[in-house]
Amino acid sequence: MTFWILLWKSVFILTISAFSVLAVWVTFQGARDIKSLFASLRRQHESGDGEA
Amino acid sequence: MEQLQELLAGTNFTALDWAIVAAYVLATVFVGLIARKFISGMDDFVVAGRGLKTALGVATITGTELGLVTVMYSAEKGFTGGFAAFHIGLIAGIVTFLVGFSGFIVAGLRRQKVLTIPEFYGKRFGTRTRVLGGIMLSFGGILNMGMFLKAGAMFVVGITGLSVDYEWLVMLVLLSFVLFYTVLGGMVSVILMDYINFVILSFGLLAATALSIHHIGWNNVFETVAEFKGEAGFNPLVEGAFGPDYVLWMVFGGLVSCALWPTAVARALAAESEQVVRKQYMWASLSYAIRNIVPYFWGICAFVFIMQTPALEQAFFPKGEEAEAVSSLYAMPVFMGRILPMGVIAFITAAMIAAFMSTHDSYLLCWSSVLTNDVIMPICGGKLSQKAQVLTTRICVVLVAAVIYFVSFVYVLEQDLWDYMMVTGAIYFTGAFALLVAGLYWRRASSTGAVLALLAGCFAVTGLDPVQKPYLMWRLGMSAKEVVVHMQGRDVSAVIGLSTVALAVTAMVAGSLLFPDKERPSTQGDTP
Numbered sequence: 070m071t072f073w074i075l076l077w078k079s080v081f082i083l084t085i086s087a088f089s090v091l092a093v094w095v096t097f098q099g100a101r102d103i104k105s106l107f108a109s110l111r112r113q114h115e116s117g118d119g120e121a
Numbered sequence: 122m123e124q125l126q127e128l129l130a131g132t133n134f135t136a137l138d139w140a141i142v143a144a145y146v147l148a149t150v151f152v153g154l155i156a157r158k159f160i161s162g163m164d165d166f167v168v169a170g171r172g173l174k175t176a177l178g179v180a181t182i183t184g185t186e187l188g189l190v191t192v193m194y195s196a197e198k199g200f201t202g203g204f205a206a207f208h209i210g211l212i213a214g215i216v217t218f219l220v221g222f223s224g225f226i227v228a229g230l231r232r233q234k235v236l237t238i239p240e241f242y243g244k245r246f247g248t249r250t251r252v253l254g255g256i257m258l259s260f261g262g263i264l265n266m267g268m269f270l271k272a273g274a275m276f277v278v279g280i281t282g283l284s285v286d287y288e289w290l291v292m293l294v295l296l297s298f299v300l301f302y303t304v305l306g307g308m309v310s311v312i313l314m315d316y317i318n319f320v321i322l323s324f325g326l327l328a329a330t331a332l333s334i335h336h337i338g339w340n341n342v343f344e345t346v347a348e349f350k351g352e353a354g355f356n357p358l359v360e361g362a363f364g365p366d367y368v369l370w371m372v373f374g375g376l377v378s379c380a381l382w383p384t385a386v387a388r389a390l391a392a393e394s395e396q397v398v399r400k401q402y403m404w405a406s407l408s409y410a411i412r413n414i415v416p417y418f419w420g421i422c423a424f425v426f427i428m429q430t431p432a433l434e435q436a437f438f439p440k441g442e443e444a445e446a447v448s449s450l451y452a453m454p455v456f457m458g459r460i461l462p463m464g465v466i467a468f469i470t471a472a473m474i475a476a477f478m479s480t481h482d483s484y485l486l487c488w489s490s491v492l493t494n495d496v497i498m499p500i501c502g503g504k505l506s507q508k509a510q511v512l513t514t515r516i517c518v519v520l521v522a523a524v525i526y527f528v529s530f531v532y533v534l535e536q537d538l539w540d541y542m543m544v545t546g547a548i549y550f551t552g553a554f555a556l557l558v559a560g561l562y563w564r565r566a567s568s569t570g571a572v573l574a575l576l577a578g579c580f581a582v583t584g585l586d587p588v589q590k591p592y593l594m595w596r597l598g599m600s601a602k603e604v605v606v607h608m609q610g611r612d613v614s615a616v617i618g619l620s621t622v623a624l625a626v627t628a629m630v631a632g633s634l635l636f637p638d639k640e641r642p643s644t645q646g647d648t649p
Contacts, residue, residue, distance in 0.1 A: 084414050
């Protein structure tokens with residue numbers, strides 16, 4: 070049982086730590102991606118291929 | 122019912138918390154309005170013009186797949202299975218990473234430039250398979266989604282202390298808001314909402330986890346699980362825990378949730394390039410692990426809290442044969458309602474409602490676009506204009522919402538929510554697994570094999586408790602009560618699920634070899 074307790078403790082701590090880093094990165098980079106997505110959709114509409 | 126209401130009354134949720142949650146929900150309405158001006162065609166409505174980059178892709182995959190229903194069924198699994206349930210999250214993360222690394226299924230699908238999975242069936246196996254695939258997917262998907270609304274309402278009622286009598290109203294209000302911005306904005310609004318929800322949800326999850334540990338105590342969690350559950354609370358393979366067949370079923374479940382489930386695959390199809398798909402999956406593997414592991418931990422903390430609070434222990438684990446236990450789905454919300462302070466509880470509730478919305482919007486849009494693209498369009502001979510397609514999809518969104526609202530009322534959930542989800546999902550994904558793998562990687566796969574494999578998926582329905590019970594009563598000559606006792610601790614959903622996979626693959630192979638297509642389709646997938 071000791072092995073499993075140690076395994077799940079490690080899995081929990083590692084995933085939580087990695088997710089914290091991911092959350093911060095996605096928060097900042099995702100905002101940039103949204104800007105870029107809207108710019109791309111705007112360009113598509115202006116060039117008239119939104120129906121493509 | 123009275124006992125449950127008494128338990129719910131112990132929450133820390135106040136009027137100020139209600140105001141914060143209401144402000145958040147209303148703000149989502151504006152997102153629908155903002156996104157509307159970017160929609161002009163079906164590509165914009167369903168795959169956001171295929172302009173999704175990595176970080177936004179991770180946010181939207183997480184926003185969709187980390188729904189409130191995920192939190193509810195995972196917390197329930199943690200509550201009933203202890204730390205042994207962690208294997209499901211760990212496997213899901215590893216499998217998703219491997220799918221991203223190898224590009225298995227998802228990269229091939231992105232290369233086909235299709236809008237939906239059944240559209241690929243159509244390209245590869247013909248219109249008949251596309252329509253049948255669309256119907257099977259929608260049937261399994263809508264049935265699967267039937268419990269989302271119920272689980273969402275149980276969370277809101279559990280954490281806020283609202284009367285259980287108002288669950289129908291909570292479901293109606295939540296569904297109405299989701300409908301509003303999904304119908305208006307399509308995928309662009311869904312992606313925008315998913316991003317906002319990701320931010321709120323991620324930090325909400327981390328905060329609630331820290332507060333749970335602070336309240337219960339890190340060592341106390343492990344010691345209490347060991348005391349009440351023994352080794353079965355940690356080792357998924359030991360007798361009394363999940364068992365090897367269940368673990369194997371979860372390996373397949375991990376593949377399904379990232380590479381076969383249409384809402385997840387929709388993100389792959391909306392990605393800017395194949396490279397982005399792979400990167401998106403490798404990063405999102407963390408979210409796939411965390412979306413299970415964190416709620417399992419909450420469920421485990423709820424278990425510890427309940428076992429150390431006599432009144433709650435009596436409610437959830439009553440002594441005496443006639444006493445009826447409170448549903449284990451209420452354990453986590455009741456626990457959160459009691460340990461989170463005012464203000465923080467609103468933040469967490471808003472995060473969970475965000476999770477509810479970001480799942481519902483994607484699911485509604487996904488099933489509706491499948492019905493439009495893959496069932497209605499082929500039946501109409503492909504003669505619908507872009508405008509008519511968007512309108513049809515919007516009508517389907519409303520109809521699907523009405524159906525799931527109805528299912529929430531009529532279906533009585535008698536097994537763990539997660540197992541219900543896997544079984545109903547299997548109606549679609551067992552056949553889909555055979556079709557996608559064979560369609561992408563096997564030249565000789567034929568349309569007859571594809572149809573047989575899709576139909577084989579129907580066998581999964583025998584894994585549902587309401588189907589098993591009448592069968593056992595007839596087969597074993599038992600009364601309803603005796604069957605309940607007989608079924609305790611005998612979850613056969615994993616065995617039925619794995620058998621259905623084997624049946625679908627066999628049907629695909631046998632059907633293809635015995636009835637090969639006379640003409641090869643124009644698309645041969647990724648066959649080397």
